[in-house]
Amino acid sequence: MSVNLAKGGDAPIQDLTRVLVALGWRPADDAGPEPDLDASALLIDRHGMVLSEKHFVFYHNLKSPDGSVVHEGDERVGVSGRDCEVIRVDLEQVPPRCARIVFPVSIYNGETTGQNFGQVRDAYIRVVDQTSGDELVRYDLTEEAAKYPAIIFGELFRKGSKWHFRAIEEGFSTGLRGIVTGFGVDVAG
Structure with a gap:
């Protein structure tokens, strides 16, 4: 079930080793040019910093160095009723020094084009048992996110020896760049 x-709530992930973190959305009917949403994952240490530049998993780096986090690729068109982007996580392979895995979603160049989550409908993040396909946890984005071009949707985090998922919904007017630099990713140019 x-x-x-x-928002702010968390739930334990059952004793699973492999999960999918899936994101979905559809463009608003009056969105104008369709926004291109991009899901990412950042493997973060207990000090709040990315483990390394290669632990920022996104459309230009589809796999963490240890293979624990794998992005299945960029989907440029949102479609209601199905997952648009999926990130596979092998919880057993996540390095022990990783305290949490943060999942930002950004509108490609939204901070410069003026596009924001107000042009998106039915946006969600969900955690799915990779083996059975059963949905474990779901968070539906609220209207509070409408003014931002980038949002941290949620995170998987360690609580003792168990993994949990927390719904965050923290917006950033500075786009994906603002999110990842805050975690120590050096974004050149």
């Missing part, structure tokens, strides 16, 4: 989270 799936747990629907409220």
Whole structure:
């Protein structure tokens, strides 16, 4: 049975080793040019910093060096009723020094084009058992996110020896660049 989270809520991930973190959305009917959303993952240490530049998994770096986090590729068109981008996570392979895996979603060049999550409908993040396909946890983005071009949707985090998922929904007007530099990723240019 799936747990629907409220903003700030968290839920344990059952004793699983492999999960999918799936994101979905559809463009608003009046969105103008269709926004291109991009999901990412950052493997973060207990000090709040990315483990290394290669632990920033996104459309130009589809796999963490240890293979624990794999992005299945960029989907440029949102479609209602199905997952648009999927990130596979092998929880057993996540390096022990990783305290959490943060999942930002950004509108490609949204901070410069003026596009934001107000042009998106039915946006969600969900955690799925990779083996059975069962949804474990789900968070539906609220209207509060409408003014931002980038949002941290949620995170997987360690609580003792167990993994949990937390719904965050923290918006950034500075786009993906603003999110990743805050975690220590050096973004050139």
